Amino acid sequence: MTRMVVNPITCAGHGICAELFPEWIQLDDWGYPIIDPRPIPKEFAAHAKRAMAACPTLALILRDERAGG
Amino acid sequence: MSTTTPAFEGAAIEPGVLPRLLPARPLRTIAGHVEHYGPVPQRTDALILEIERSGLKGHGGAGFPTGVKMQAVAQRRGSSVVVANGTEGEPASAKDKTLLSIAPHLVLDGAVLAGTAVGAREVVVCVDRAFPQIAEIVAAAIDERAARAVDPLPIRMEQAPHRYIAGEESALVAWLNGGDAKPGFVPPRPFEKGVGGRPTLVQNVETLAHVALIARFGAAWFRSLGTKADPGSALVTCTGGFARTGVSEIPLGISMPALFRATGTEISQVQAVLIGGYFGTWLPPDALDSVRLGSASLRTQDASFGCGVLFALPKDRCGLAESAHVTRWLADQNAGQCGPCVNGLDAIARAMAALVKGDRKGDAARHLDRWIDMVKGRGACKLPDGTARFVESSVRVFADEIRRHKRNGPCSACSAAPLFPLPRVGGWR
Ligand SMILES: Cc1cc2nc3c(=O)[nH]c(=O)nc-3n(C[C@H](O)[C@H](O)[C@H](O)COP(=O)(O)O)c2cc1C
Numbered sequence: 001m002t003r004m005v006v007n008p009i010t011c012a013g014h015g016i017c018a019e020l021f022p023e024w025i026q027l028d029d030w031g032y033p034i035i036d037p038r039p040i041p042k043e044f045a046a047h048a049k050r051a052m053a054a055c056p057t058l059a060l061i062l063r064d065e066r067a068g069g
Numbered sequence: 070m071s072t073t074t075p076a077f078e079g080a081a082i083e084p085g086v087l088p089r090l091l092p093a094r095p096l097r098t099i100a101g102h103v104e105h106y107g108p109v110p111q112r113t114d115a116l117i118l119e120i121e122r123s124g125l126k127g128h129g130g131a132g133f134p135t136g137v138k139m140q141a142v143a144q145r146r147g148s149s150v151v152v153a154n155g156t157e158g159e160p161a162s163a164k165d166k167t168l169l170s171i172a173p174h175l176v177l178d179g180a181v182l183a184g185t186a187v188g189a190r191e192v193v194v195c196v197d198r199a200f201p202q203i204a205e206i207v208a209a210a211i212d213e214r215a216a217r218a219v220d221p222l223p224i225r226m227e228q229a230p231h232r233y234i235a236g237e238e239s240a241l242v243a244w245l246n247g248g249d250a251k252p253g254f255v256p257p258r259p260f261e262k263g264v265g266g267r268p269t270l271v272q273n274v275e276t277l278a279h280v281a282l283i284a285r286f287g288a289a290w291f292r293s294l295g296t297k298a299d300p301g302s303a304l305v306t307c308t309g310g311f312a313r314t315g316v317s318e319i320p321l322g323i324s325m326p327a328l329f330r331a332t333g334t335e336i337s338q339v340q341a342v343l344i345g346g347y348f349g350t351w352l353p354p355d356a357l358d359s360v361r362l363g364s365a366s367l368r369t370q371d372a373s374f375g376c377g378v379l380f381a382l383p384k385d386r387c388g389l390a391e392s393a394h395v396t397r398w399l400a401d402q403n404a405g406q407c408g409p410c411v412n413g414l415d416a417i418a419r420a421m422a423a424l425v426k427g428d429r430k431g432d433a434a435r436h437l438d439r440w441i442d443m444v445k446g447r448g449a450c451k452l453p454d455g456t457a458r459f460v461e462s463s464v465r466v467f468a469d470e471i472r473r474h475k476r477n478g479p480c481s482a483c484s485a486a487p488l489f490p491l492p493r494v495g496g497w498r
């Protein structure tokens with residue numbers, strides 16, 4: 001159960017992630033990523049890795065469980 | 070706002086059993102405090118269990134179960150730190166300042182008791198540096214305790230920046246660690262890695278005052294007021310259009326009409342009540358007759374008790390304009406860190422201002438719902454979520470007002486100076 005989250009503090013809104021992983025990441029009205037909160041299916045694991053590696057601020061993170069309250 | 074005049078006597082609602090937290094006269098010396106409340110219990114080994122049994126929930130806004138949080142800190146390795154959060158950045162709230170000035174030792178008792186129970190090495194009491202008179206009272210109370218060596222662990226006070234965001238727990242911890250009072254990306258949360266890297270229990274000062282009383286009188290006593298789901302009492306700040314404004318203590322779960330009676334206010338005199346502070350929800354007139362100040366009843370209105378602020382909107386005020394002022398103020402509180410917060414809240418505030426002007430082209434209305442959804446959950450802290458919640462409720466409750474403004478442009482009350490307090494804030498350090 002791996003989900004992708006973005007650190008909104010380090011994210012600078014380059015939008016590269018949405019280009020590389022459009023199945024999972026969309027940009028909001030201001031160019032910041034909105035990430036699908038569901039667990040990432042196996043077939044997208046490579047896309048996810050690529051987007052993470054391409055982010056200039058390394059703002060994308062994989063989490064094995066949802067952070068609780 | 071005055072921090073010491075009660076809006077009403079708690080006893081007017083529940084004869085003889087209230088107030089618990091707000092003694093009739095300030096108890097600033099240990100002698101007076103102990104005479105009133107009795108000595109601090111020495112044993113704290115079962116305190117966390119007793120707090121869990123009491124059902125105490127945090128009074129800083131989020132309403133998280135205090136026992137669960139204490140347990141989480143107690144289970145971490147190594148010694149921890151307790152932060153008593155008395156910064157009270159919520160502009161309309163005065164209950165924490167009132168509590169600190171009337172019963173400082175109750176807060177300190179609770180912080181030390183909680184600290185002993187979770188294995189803390191020190192207690193840090195944080196107050197807002199814009200209120201030096203509160204800081205003076207707290208400092209004097211700490212000094213007297215130190216001189217008499219009453220506590221098993223040291224207490225220090227810190228005067229935090231005068232900013233709304235500074236009271237958010239990760240921001241407070243960041244500032245105590247020498248940085249800006251800006252939220253961090255969590256996890257790690259303060260209970261995992263906080264002040265000096267140690268597990269840190271951050272509790273609102275009112276929460277800690279309840280801890281001090283539960284340690285003395287027990288969970289059953291605590292539960293003798295309030296309801297099963299919302300046990301105990303709570304401080305409230307009644308402000309805006311109530312006939313009598315100020316801080317008082319209520320049993321949780323009382324009805325809104327009972328609160329109105331206690332403040333000498335007719336429900337028919339107000340348009341709506343904002344509950345829970347600036348992250349809160351407007352209760353429309355038809356809800357005021359029936360709603361109770363308990364979680365289940367408030368949930369039916371998408372509302373929660375929050376930090377106990379109740380703001381009554383007088384009949385002669387424009388609810389839309391007042392809400393737009395608050396939205397702009399909230400947007401301006403952003404810590405400049407997260408894109409969706411910095412850009413999204415500004416866009417939302419501009420849309421609210423456009424609705425006040427009439428939004429002839431309909432652009433604002435068209436975007437607002439989307440933007441509200443778009444910002445939720447997308448900041449490092451809850452500023453976007455809290456603002457979204459407030460705006461969502463504003464456009465719902467003042468829907469008729471929005472239509473009237475669309476038809477006629479700004480109303481006669483729109484140009485009035487805001488009734489909500491919208492303080493200028495200081496720097497980040
Ligand atoms: C923007 C923001 C501002 C906050 N300001 C305060 C505050 O002034 N005082 C406070 O006690 N809690 C404040 N909180 C809540 C704290 O983060 C934290 O939840 C609280 O101090 C925990 O205490 P409690 O569990 O006893 O309520 C704020 C939260 C947010 C998101």
Ligand code: SF4
Binds near residue numbers: 011016017018059
């Ligand atoms: S690539 Fe990185 S910095 Fe750019 S929008 Fe995506 S997460 Fe943010």
Ligand code: SF4
Binds near residue numbers: 008251403405450
């Ligand atoms: S969500 Fe807004 S206020 Fe909170 S940390 Fe990010 S920029 Fe700052």
